[in-house]
Amino acid sequence: xxxxxxxxxxRAGWKRDPAKVQQDILQAATREFADNGFNGGRIExxxxxxxxxxxxxxxxxxxxxxxxxxVLEDAYTSVRAQEAELDLADLPPLEALRKLFxxxxxxxxxxxxxxxxxxxxxxRGGHVLxxxxxxxxxxxxxxxxxxxxxxxxAADGSLRPGxxxxxxxxxxxxxxxxxxxxxATFSGIxxxxxxxxxxxxxxxxxLADQLIRAVRA
Amino acid sequence: xxxxxxxxxxRAGWKRDPAKVQQDILQAATREFADNGFNGGRIExxxxxxxxxxxxxxxxxxxxxxxxxxVLEDAYTSVRAQEAELDLADLPPLEALRKLFxxxxxxxxxxxxxxxxxxxxxxRGGHVLxxxxxxxxxxxxxxxxxxxxxxxxAADGSLRPGxxxxxxxxxxxxxxxxxxxxxATFSGIxxxxxxxxxxxxxxxxxLADQLIRAVRA
Amino acid sequence: xxxxxxxxxxRAGWKRDPAKVQQDILQAATREFADNGFNGGRIExxxxxxxxxxxxxxxxxxxxxxxxxxVLEDAYTSVRAQEAELDLADLPPLEALRKLFxxxxxxxxxxxxxxxxxxxxxxRGGHVLxxxxxxxxxxxxxxxxxxxxxxxxAADGSLRPGxxxxxxxxxxxxxxxxxxxxxATFSGIxxxxxxxxxxxxxxxxxLADQLIRAVRA
Amino acid sequence: xxxxxxxxxxRAGWKRDPAKVQQDILQAATREFADNGFNGGRIExxxxxxxxxxxxxxxxxxxxxxxxxxVLEDAYTSVRAQEAELDLADLPPLEALRKLFxxxxxxxxxxxxxxxxxxxxxxRGGHVLxxxxxxxxxxxxxxxxxxxxxxxxAADGSLRPGxxxxxxxxxxxxxxxxxxxxxATFSGIxxxxxxxxxxxxxxxxxLADQLIRAVRA
DNA sequence: CATGAATGAGTTTTCATTCAT
DNA sequence: CATGAATGAAAACTCATTCAT
Numbered sequence: 001x002x003x004x005x006x007x008x009x010x011r012a013g014w015k016r017d018p019a020k021v022q023q024d025i026l027q028a029a030t031r032e033f034a035d036n037g038f039n040g041g042r043i044e045x046x047x048x049x050x051x052x053x054x055x056x057x058x059x060x061x062x063x064x065x066x067x068x069x070x071v072l073e074d075a076y077t078s079v080r081a082q083e084a085e086l087d088l089a090d091l092p093p094l095e096a097l098r099k100l101f102x103x104x105x106x107x108x109x110x111x112x113x114x115x116x117x118x119x120x121x122x123x124r125g126g127h128v129l130x131x132x133x134x135x136x137x138x139x140x141x142x143x144x145x146x147x148x149x150x151x152x153x154a155a156d157g158s159l160r161p162g163x164x165x166x167x168x169x170x171x172x173x174x175x176x177x178x179x180x181x182x183x184a185t186f187s188g189i190x191x192x193x194x195x196x197x198x199x200x201x202x203x204x205x206x207l208a209d210q211l212i213r214a215v216r217a
Numbered sequence: 218x219x220x221x222x223x224x225x226x227x228r229a230g231w232k233r234d235p236a237k238v239q240q241d242i243l244q245a246a247t248r249e250f251a252d253n254g255f256n257g258g259r260i261e262x263x264x265x266x267x268x269x270x271x272x273x274x275x276x277x278x279x280x281x282x283x284x285x286x287x288v289l290e291d292a293y294t295s296v297r298a299q300e301a302e303l304d305l306a307d308l309p310p311l312e313a314l315r316k317l318f319x320x321x322x323x324x325x326x327x328x329x330x331x332x333x334x335x336x337x338x339x340x341r342g343g344h345v346l347x348x349x350x351x352x353x354x355x356x357x358x359x360x361x362x363x364x365x366x367x368x369x370x371a372a373d374g375s376l377r378p379g380x381x382x383x384x385x386x387x388x389x390x391x392x393x394x395x396x397x398x399x400x401a402t403f404s405g406i407x408x409x410x411x412x413x414x415x416x417x418x419x420x421x422x423x424l425a426d427q428l429i430r431a432v433r434a
Numbered sequence: 435x436x437x438x439x440x441x442x443x444x445r446a447g448w449k450r451d452p453a454k455v456q457q458d459i460l461q462a463a464t465r466e467f468a469d470n471g472f473n474g475g476r477i478e479x480x481x482x483x484x485x486x487x488x489x490x491x492x493x494x495x496x497x498x499x500x501x502x503x504x505v506l507e508d509a510y511t512s513v514r515a516q517e518a519e520l521d522l523a524d525l526p527p528l529e530a531l532r533k534l535f536x537x538x539x540x541x542x543x544x545x546x547x548x549x550x551x552x553x554x555x556x557x558r559g560g561h562v563l564x565x566x567x568x569x570x571x572x573x574x575x576x577x578x579x580x581x582x583x584x585x586x587x588a589a590d591g592s593l594r595p596g597x598x599x600x601x602x603x604x605x606x607x608x609x610x611x612x613x614x615x616x617x618a619t620f621s622g623i624x625x626x627x628x629x630x631x632x633x634x635x636x637x638x639x640x641l642a643d644q645l646i647r648a649v650r651a
Numbered sequence: 652x653x654x655x656x657x658x659x660x661x662r663a664g665w666k667r668d669p670a671k672v673q674q675d676i677l678q679a680a681t682r683e684f685a686d687n688g689f690n691g692g693r694i695e696x697x698x699x700x701x702x703x704x705x706x707x708x709x710x711x712x713x714x715x716x717x718x719x720x721x722v723l724e725d726a727y728t729s730v731r732a733q734e735a736e737l738d739l740a741d742l743p744p745l746e747a748l749r750k751l752f753x754x755x756x757x758x759x760x761x762x763x764x765x766x767x768x769x770x771x772x773x774x775r776g777g778h779v780l781x782x783x784x785x786x787x788x789x790x791x792x793x794x795x796x797x798x799x800x801x802x803x804x805a806a807d808g809s810l811r812p813g814x815x816x817x818x819x820x821x822x823x824x825x826x827x828x829x830x831x832x833x834x835a836t837f838s839g840i841x842x843x844x845x846x847x848x849x850x851x852x853x854x855x856x857x858l859a860d861q862l863i864r865a866v867r868a
Numbered sequence: 869c870a871t872g873a874a875t876g877a878g879t880t881t882t883c884a885t886t887c888a889t
Numbered sequence: 890c891a892t893g894a895a896t897g898a899a900a901a902c903t904c905a906t907t908c909a910t
Contacts, residue, residue, distance in 0.1 A: 018890085037340050039256035043884060053892050054885085064884065118402055119340055123254055123333060126401025139406045166407060167423065171392070177399060178391035184343025185335055186390070189356045190383060203384065210388075214427035235873065260901065272875060275902065452869085471774050473690035477905060487871050488906085498905065550774060552836055557688055557770055560835025573840045600841060601854065605826070605861075611833060612825035618777025619769055620824070623790045624817060640818065648861035669894065694880065706896060709881065874908070882900065889892085 022060050024050050029057075029071045034113040037120050038068055069128050072121055073135055075114045080138040082107065088145055093153035094216055098208050100145065101172050105204045108176040115180040143169050153215075160217050168215075175207055239277050241267050246274075246288045251330040254337050255285055286345045289338055290352055292331045297355040299324065305362055310370035311433060315425050317362060318389050322421045325393040332397040360386050370432075377434050385432075392424055456494050458484050463491075463505045468547040471554050472502055503562045506555055507569055509548045514572040516541065522579055527587035528650055532642050534579060535606050539638045542610040549614040577603050587649075594651050602649075609641055673711050675701045680708075680722045685764040688771050689719055720779045723772055724786055726765045731789040733758065739796055744804035745867060749859050751796060752823050756855045759827040766831040794820050804866075811868050819866075826858055 028049035033041045043064060047054045061067040086103055088096040108115060121129055129135055146165035153159025179200075187195045194203055245266035250258045260281060264271045278284040303320055305313040325332060338346055346352055363382035370376025396417075404412045411420050462483035467475045477498060481488045495501040520537055522530040542549060555563055563569055580599035587593025613634075621629045628637055679700035684692045694715060698705045712718040737754055739747040759766060772780055780786055797816035804810025830851075838846045845854050 021890090037254060037256055039254055042882095053890095055891065055893095058885070059890080116340060118399070119336055122399055122401045123336055123340070126405045129402050130405040136406050143407070164423075167411065167420065169407075170403065170411060170420075171424070171427075173399070173403070174395035175388070175391050178387075178395050181398065182335070182339055182390070182394060184339045185346050186387065188343045188347040189353050190360070190386075194384065194387060203387075206381075206384065207388070210431035214431045238873085259899095261899085270875065271902090272904095273873085276873075281901070455869090471688060471690055473688055476903095487869095489870065489872095492906070493869080552833070553770055553774055556833055556835045557767060557774070560839045563836050564839040570840050577841070598857075601845065601857065603841075604829075604837065604845060604854070605858070607833070607837070608826050608829035609822070612829050615832065616769070616773055616824070616828060618773045619780050620821065622777045622781040623787050624794070624820075628818065628821060637818065637821070640815075641822070644822075644865035648865040672894085693878095695878085704896060705881090706883095707894080710894075715880070871910085872908105873910100875904105875906085877904095879903070880901085883898095885896085887893105887895070889894105 021052055021056060025052060025057055025060065025067070026071055026074050029067050030075060030113055030117070033068065033071055033120065034116040038064075038124060043067075065128075069132070072117055072128055073132060075117050076135045076138050079107075079111050079114045080141070083142060086145070088149065093149050093156065093158045094212055096145075096149050097153075097159075097168075097215065098212055100149070101175075101208050101211055102204060104172045105176045105179065105207070108180050109200065112180060115177065118177075119181050157217055159215055163215055171211070179203070238269055238273060242269060242274055242277065242284070243287060243291050246284050247292060247330055247334070250285065250288055250337065251333040255281075255341060260284075282345075286349070289334055289345055290349060292334050293352045293355050296324075296328050296331045297358070300359060303362070305366065310366050310373065310375045311429055313366050314363075314370075314385075314432065315429055317366070318392075318425050318428055319421060321389045322393045322396065322424070325397050326417065329397060332394060335394075336398050374434055376432055380432060388428070396420070455486055455490060459486060459491055459494065459501070460505060460508050463501050464509060464547055464551070467502065467505055467554065468550040472498075472558060499562075503566070506551055506562055507566060509551050510569045510572050513541075513545050513548045514575070517576060520579070522583065527583050527590065527592045528646055530583050531580075531587075531593075531602075531649065532646055534583070535609075535642050535645055536638060538606045539610045539613065539641070542614050543634070546614060549611065552611075553615050591651055593649055597649060605645070613637070672703055672707060676703060676708055676711065676718070677721060677725050680718050681726060681764055681768070684719065684722055684771065685767040689715075689775060694718075716779075720783070723768055723779055724783055726768050727786045727789050730758075730762055730765045731792070734793060737796070739800065744800050744807065744809045745863055747800050748804075748810075748819075748866065749863055751800070752826075752859050752862055753855060755823045756827045756830065756858070759831050760851065763831060766828060769828075770832050808868055810866055814866055822862070830854070 025046065028046045029041070031049060032046045036042070041064075043054065043057060046057065046067075057067060061070055083103075086100070088100060091099060143165055146168050150159060150163050150165045150168070153163070154161055183195055187193075193199050242263065245263045246258070248266060249263045253259070258281075260271060260274060263274065263284075274284060278287055300320075303317070305317060308316060360382055363385050367376060367380050367382045367385070370380070371378055400412050404410075410416050459480065462480045463475070465483060466480045470476070475498075477488060477491060480491065480501075491501060495504055517537075520534070522534060525533060577599055580602050584593060584597050584599045584602070587597070588595055617629055621627075627633050676697065679697045680692070682700060683697045687693070692715075694705060694708060697708065697718075708718060712721055734754075737751070739751060742750060794816055797819050801810060801814050801816050801819070804814070805812055834846050838844075844850050
């Protein structure tokens with residue numbers, strides 16, 4: 001590690017690490033897009049959040065759309081990477097399922113930016129995601145976990161037969177996603193009771209209970 | 218009879234209906250905002266969808282934000298009005314709940330534009346909705362229905378005690394809303410199996426079953 | 435005096451007093467123009483300040499320019515009318531002059547709106563005023579007073595010979611007008627010391643002293 | 652040598668000077684604002700007076716208000732810079748005062764645009780100037796000159812004691828400023844006698860005489 | 869006389885993108 | 890790789906004025 005690597009950026013006539021530059025841009029763009037949407041996001045502001053210049057964005061990402069794509073893929077990558085650490089193989093099916101739901105619920109809460117990016121992509125019609133095999137691949141493991149749980153649950157008789165792993169994933173996602181995506185309007189209409197810290201824990205555990213009740217044999 | 222008399226609109230001496238003009242604008246704006254978001258929505262395009270002029274939008278709605286507010290309030294008004302027709306008072310609690318969920322699920326499917334508007338409002342932080350007492354009031358009846366169901370269910374012992382009507386509404390909304398809001402990304406990643414016509418019916422009924430299982434005594 | 439005359443304006447199907455309507459408009463327009471300049475003044479706002487409608491402005495005054503003309507003439511009329519009450523004929527020339535200056539200075543202070551209108555007219559090139567014989571006539575009496583003072587001062591030897599009444603008027607105006615017209619920038623730069631209540635009285639009296647010193651024989 | 656090489660401006664591959672661009676804009680904006688006021692001034696026209704594009708105005712000055720601020724500061728800067736050349740230190744107080752007044756009077760006459768800008772700023776309430784420490788600082792030297800004159804005049808007994816330098820500055824400004832600011836209305840009402848070339852010299856010298864008479868011991 | 873609705877032409881402002889060095 | 894300057898096309902918004910009733 002040299003002195004130069006510690007230099008406070010923007011040293012004239014100095015070579016920066018390209019990978020780091022791109023990462024900086026992605027981080028700034030994530031912030032900006034998550035806060036303001038795609039159309040509301042400003043290239044100008046992204047530049048100001050970065051140590052780089054406007055030229056670099058176009059150099060690395062082509063145009064605003066390309067930057068958006070990169071941001072979305074980056075978000076999926078890092079969020080799904082966090083899920084990989086989860087180890088449910090040693091737990092009995094019902095407990096595994098409960099743990100997965102609780103994790104998913106909390107995980108969504110921890111990744112508010114990601115939620116917003118997915119909301120925005122949905123409003124845009126999801127065409128960027130549709131053309132990204134990378135993102136598709138990233139999502140296989142989660143469903144694989146549920147397939148395993150269902151298989152084991154059918155085998156030991158702890159789960160109702162006929163459960164669809166993909167639908168279960170859909171349900172876990174729906175509850176966890178909606179909790180974040182519609183927080184503003186829901187608490188705007190009905191008050192913040194379900195969304196303050198205590199309310200969220202209560203809600204999560206209550207949903208977990210219901211889920212178990214709904215799927216056990 | 219001259220050509221002029223056949224001219225389709227904007228004829229001098231013609232009786233214009235202000236309420237209709239506003240309604241026209243609202244309808245066009247709903248289309249445009251739902252399709253393109255707030256920032257992506259173009260006043261210009263809204264005008265072209267209407268028989269009026271750009272100036273009239275500002276005359277009636279002040280600015281783009283004011284138009285957005287009107288669109289949102291209008292959407293909530295008409296969507297909630299449709300719900301009012303639902304009569305659950307004569308059904309036993311469990312059946313009432315199932316019927317309410319099925320209705321809610323289908324109702325969301327029927328109102329794709331409304332879903333998109335709510336998504337957009339959430340991305341914008343929900344501040345327009347937060348300052349609209351009108352919208353808040355429109356949402357009371359739905360929860361009132363659930364309160365009634367819970368009360369009757371507690372009385373006749375068909376429902377588990379301790380159920381929270383507001384949380385139930387949250388759950389119904391979550392499942393129904395997510396089904397529409399994340400259709401693009403979800404089916405983009407996992408295929409359209411859950412979202413084609415047959416899949417939707419199966420999903421809906423399966424969710425209804427689970428719901429009943431989760432809440433009955 | 436009938437009941438109707440006391441009615442709170444805007445009685446449907448009721449004849450208003452045309453002169454009063456015009457006076458209302460003039461008053462509102464004076465406020466608006468004085469506050470925001472000619473270009474910054476909004477017909478819309480003038481209407482809102484009035485009990486009348488936009489149509490009436492155009493009916494009575496033709497266009498914005500015509501309204502401006504009327505406002506300016508009205509302002510000169512009422513301001514000069516107040517000066518007519520001043521009676522200096524019985525005072526010795528030096529005392530008359532001092533009294534006239536003090537009055538002029540205070541009079542300008544009392545009529546901030548008028549000052550602003552004159553400033554605006556000057557920025558506009560004074561062409562409205564140039565074409566108004568009415569306003570020209572309104573200003574004769576002030577100079578006539580000074581002519582009388584000079585004549586009497588020359589006769590009794592209390593004033594230096596060779597004084598020009600018009601120039602004296604110019605001086606009185608300059609000091610009194612500048613005091614109001616440049617208050618914002620002057621006190622912005624040098625502090626409000628000369629413009630608070632005590633400072634204004636001191637300034638006025640000091641200027642009066644200097645004036646006497648400058649013109650007495 | 653081709654025609655293209657003779658093209659006066661906007662040639663690709665041409666070295667543009669940013670400082671000059673800004674100076675050009677400032678100059679054009681000064682013209683436009685001085686002629687038409689702030690609200691009457693048109694960005695469009697400013698562009699046409701310049702070799703640049705509308706976009707560059709916003710690039711450098713943010714918005715119309717920012718441009719106005721820059722114009723005002725620029726005007727104060729260049730006008731006050733001209734005053735710095737004046738050297739009164741070697742003259743006896745009374746002569747220094749006379750020279751300062753004559754200079755100030757002529758200086759205002761030479762800078763009609765500046766006067767108009769200050770008038771406009773006053774009509775706008777002086778809030779731009781109020782927030783500009785730069786402009787405040789530019790005005791210190793003038794008063795410093797008068798402080799010096801008063802000090803020396805008090806020392807050698809040529810000036811009345813108790814004179815306030817700031818008030819003297821106020822007076823010099825009032826007479827010099829009003830002469831320009833109210834020229835249109837004053838000569839519109841009373842004729843151009845005081846404002847043609849001969850009249851202005853006579854007026855200036857007469858005012859100088861009165862001033863001396865008013866302040867000498 | 870009175871009024872809400874309507875209009876067209878214009879005004880400021882914005883933004884992704886590219887150029888010259 | 891890096892950067893400030895530049896651009897064109899289009900966006901939101903404004904305003905005096907007139908029309909229909």
